[in-house]
Amino acid sequence: MNTSTTDAQQAVCEPMMTGSQALLESFLIEGVDTLFGYPGGAIIPVYDALYDYRDRLRHILVRHEQGAVHAAQGYARVSGRVGVCMVTSGPGATNTVTGLADALMDSTPLVLITGQVGSELLGTDAFQETNFVGITQAVTKWNCQVKRTEDIPAAIAKAFYVARSGRPGPVVVDITKDAQCGVAPFRYEKIVSIRSYVPVPQPDPKSIEEAVRLIDEAQRPLVMVGQGVILGNAEAELKSFLEKSGMPVASTLLGLSAVPTDSPQYVGMLGMHGNYGPNIKNRECDLLIAVGMRFDDRVTGNPAHFGENAKVIHLEIDPAEIGKIIPADVPVAGDVRETLPLLTQRIRSREHRAWTAEFRDCDRIERERVFRPALHPAGGRIHMGEAVDAVARAYGNDAVVVTDVGQQQMFAARYFGFRRTRSLVTSGGLGTMGFGLPAAIGAKLGAPDREVVLFVGDGGLQMTIQELGTIYQSQVPVKIVLLNNSFLGMVRQWQELFYDSRYSFTELVNPDFGLIARANGIGYRRIEAREELAAAVAEMKAAKGAYLLEVCAESQENVFPMVPAGAPVAEIRLE
Amino acid sequence: MDMEQEYIITVFSENKVGLLSQITTVFTCRNVNIESLTTSESALKGIHKFTIVVRTSPETVEKVVRQVEKKIDVLKTFVYRPDEVVQQEIALYKVTRSSSVEQLVRKHNVRILEIDTDYIVVEKTGHKSETQELFRLLQPYGVQQFVRSGTVAVIKSRRELLNEYLEELEKMRQNQEQTLQAI
Numbered sequence A: 001m002n003t004s005t006t007d008a009q010q011a012v013c014e015p016m017m018t019g020s021q022a023l024l025e026s027f028l029i030e031g032v033d034t035l036f037g038y039p040g041g042a043i044i045p046v047y048d049a050l051y052d053y054r055d056r057l058r059h060i061l062v063r064h065e066q067g068a069v070h071a072a073q074g075y076a077r078v079s080g081r082v083g084v085c086m087v088t089s090g091p092g093a094t095n096t097v098t099g100l101a102d103a104l105m106d107s108t109p110l111v112l113i114t115g116q117v118g119s120e121l122l123g124t125d126a127f128q129e130t131n132f133v134g135i136t137q138a139v140t141k142w143n144c145q146v147k148r149t150e151d152i153p154a155a156i157a158k159a160f161y162v163a164r165s166g167r168p169g170p171v172v173v174d175i176t177k178d179a180q181c182g183v184a185p186f187r188y189e190k191i192v193s194i195r196s197y198v199p200v201p202q203p204d205p206k207s208i209e210e211a212v213r214l215i216d217e218a219q220r221p222l223v224m225v226g227q228g229v230i231l232g233n234a235e236a237e238l239k240s241f242l243e244k245s246g247m248p249v250a251s252t253l254l255g256l257s258a259v260p261t262d263s264p265q266y267v268g269m270l271g272m273h274g275n276y277g278p279n280i281k282n283r284e285c286d287l288l289i290a291v292g293m294r295f296d297d298r299v300t301g302n303p304a305h306f307g308e309n310a311k312v313i314h315l316e317i318d319p320a321e322i323g324k325i326i327p328a329d330v331p332v333a334g335d336v337r338e339t340l341p342l343l344t345q346r347i348r349s350r351e352h353r354a355w356t357a358e359f360r361d362c363d364r365i366e367r368e369r370v371f372r373p374a375l376h377p378a379g380g381r382i383h384m385g386e387a388v389d390a391v392a393r394a395y396g397n398d399a400v401v402v403t404d405v406g407q408q409q410m411f412a413a414r415y416f417g418f419r420r421t422r423s424l425v426t427s428g429g430l431g432t433m434g435f436g437l438p439a440a441i442g443a444k445l446g447a448p449d450r451e452v453v454l455f456v457g458d459g460g461l462q463m464t465i466q467e468l469g470t471i472y473q474s475q476v477p478v479k480i481v482l483l484n485n486s487f488l489g490m491v492r493q494w495q496e497l498f499y500d501s502r503y504s505f506t507e508l509v510n511p512d513f514g515l516i517a518r519a520n521g522i523g524y525r526r527i528e529a530r531e532e533l534a535a536a537v538a539e540m541k542a543a544k545g546a547y548l549l550e551v552c553a554e555s556q557e558n559v560f561p562m563v564p565a566g567a568p569v570a571e572i573r574l575e
Numbered sequence B: 001m002d003m004e005q006e007y008i009i010t011v012f013s014e015n016k017v018g019l020l021s022q023i024t025t026v027f028t029c030r031n032v033n034i035e036s037l038t039t040s041e042s043a044l045k046g047i048h049k050f051t052i053v054v055r056t057s058p059e060t061v062e063k064v065v066r067q068v069e070k071k072i073d074v075l076k077t078f079v080y081r082p083d084e085v086v087q088q089e090i091a092l093y094k095v096t097r098s099s100s101v102e103q104l105v106r107k108h109n110v111r112i113l114e115i116d117t118d119y120i121v122v123e124k125t126g127h128k129s130e131t132q133e134l135f136r137l138l139q140p141y142g143v144q145q146f147v148r149s150g151t152v153a154v155i156k157s158r159r160e161l162l163n164e165y166l167e168e169l170e171k172m173r174q175n176q177e178q179t180l181q182a183i
Helices: A002-013 A019-029 A041-053 A065-079 A097-105 A132-139 A149-164 A177-181 A205-217 A227-231 A235-245 A276-280 A336-346 A353-375 A384-394 A407-415 A436-446 A458-463 A465-474 A489-498 A513-519 A530-542 B019-029 B058-070 B099-107 B128-141 B161-182
Strands: A016-018 A034-037 A058-061 A083-087 A110-116 A142-146 A170-176 A183-185 A221-225 A249-251 A266-269 A287-291 A311-316 A330-333 A400-403 A452-457 A479-484 A523-527 A547-552 B005-014 B034-041 B047-056 B074-080 B085-096 B111-115 B119-126 B143-148 B152-155
Touching (some): A016 A019, A019 A041, A019 A149, A019 A183, A034 A065, A041 A083, A041 A177, A058 A436, A065 A097, A097 A170, A110 A149, A132 A170, A132 B019, A149 A177, A149 A183, A205 A287, A205 A311, A221 A235, A235 A336, A266 A353, A276 A353, A353 A384, A384 A530, A400 A407, A400 A436, A407 A489, A436 A458, A436 A465, A452 A458, A458 A479, A465 A513, A479 A530, A513 A523, A523 A530, A530 A547, B005 B058, B019 B034, B047 B058, B058 B074, B074 B152, B085 B099, B099 B128, B119 B128, B128 B143
Parallel strands (some): A034 A058, A034 A083, A083 A110, A110 A170, A142 A170, A221 A249, A249 A266, A287 A311, A400 A452, A452 A479, A523 A547
Antiparallel strands (some): A016 A183, B005 B074, B034 B047
16 A cells, blocks of 8 residues: 555656656756757657647757757847757758857857767667767767656756856757657655866955056056857846946957947957957057956967966956966955855045046047948948948847847947847857847847847858748748858958958859749838938838848958957957 | 967866767867877766867967867866876887897887787877887888877876866756745
């Protein structure tokens, strides 16, 4: 009798279910509401189970597995939640590798479930078998293979914990088909710690004191903000620190929108195509405070000369980033949301008016020599900067801006202007062309109350153009601004500047994008004249559904300012 | 550029499939050649220990070790200079049998593992230079096979660093749980 009671109790607490059901139940416990995926042989059992979960889990059927991962990235970046995708084994799995690499570089929390051949077939070169755990070792924060049904809940719990904790990143769970089909009692325990993993290191109290001393003594400091502020939801903590320290603040590409562009202390974007001030004055700084950023080479130029007269305080959650590129005089390990207030409490209240005014002088130079020709060209075709500016005005600088990679990315980052955090979704570290369109789909689904505008070039759009089909099927109202210059513009720019204008295979003879848009049920307009720009943007904005605005852009335009690759950032060129 | 030096890196990890290649990849990414590598279960049940010998600059070893520690299943990594550890390697030699080789072998403080009619197998434990030296001396007599293990090492310091680290982790976890409960 006793035994049967216990069994009955266990049946209530731990219902028997298939591995596929267990996977979906685990998703629900982790708060998942949206999946991006593509079915195939080795993941059919999960899709079969999903049929009964359609009311609780929204599945977006993409057109290519790379699109699933980029869409999940867009979703994660705007919402701060873990993006989830699901694909089959073999080619389905390998198609996701670019997205995983992108998510690892840009610290995006993702969980990717891949189907795998049955465990009895592993290692036999079975149909659609690849060693996906081996393949993705270098492009995931963590990965594992599950071969037993009863191990699925624990693997999923660990996957979500690893993906979202500490410095976020992509995680792959590869599940064999027999594990999906088997039946086992379901018990789910959320993971709160792993013995071998310290997600958030603690700062050394001495380094806090030392940082405070340097901050209080600094005469020409610059705060440099990275995506760590956004990932750590530390925008308010950063604001308090900036208000009390009075320091000018610049941003990396991925840090953009953490500080509003019109904030009085904001002096612009760092890096190769960043603003003039934060680059040209790099040599003059006596203190650099890096907040949640990793000194990418596109930010530092020649690292030997970066901040060569400055002390460096590095606030960073990932100990491996501290001192990796730029030696930190004062390392402050930890979550910036926790470490920034430790500094704010202790520093003197200061103003750096004269020093900040020097950046404003740089702004004036940049406005005159770069903004004016970019935004108000003398004539000719529409320039990309003008188009970005027109969209920014129409939206009052308040939209989620998604970009592809290349010139349009840099123009969007430079000229849109941001009011709220999490307003830019772009592929920074990996520089993945084709990222934009699927990421915009995910961004719209992750932030349904916000307007989502994609800036994309004719090259990048065609890399993942099949996702227009996803937009059509799932009715995702993203607004696409195609800046079509019939060139791979950024490569063309380098060929012009550094390869003697030998335009080797960068000119594109493009299809009729209007026919493609219409074929996918998407609103469309093509403009050539700048007089049409404002009206066309208004029409796009007013459209209820998805819309593709094709802007025929000047093909010989370059993005400036520019720090030549490998040069010190203070050698930034205005033209 | 700093001079390359020898480092003995010990890595303690969970026993996870594929971790060996994850760890070695960190070294190959940074173009650091692994001189030797041994791995087995440590004194603590369930925790594996890798002993990796590399020659590289102090900056590089520091960066590589941080990247290794970043692996989710790696518990802790320690770096030592050769003078901080007692290290040994084991070498086996299969040599054509002759009276002169037997004399030589006796002089070099080796263990004889097997004597057959036409060969003997001997074992020498020591530093690489010592096992290499014996190999050189034996070569004229005909070394049919020669194999050497990677380095194993124990630290000279009295402190048992891994145990201290695990205790520290346990304290952190308790603090964390208390904080969570407080919330």
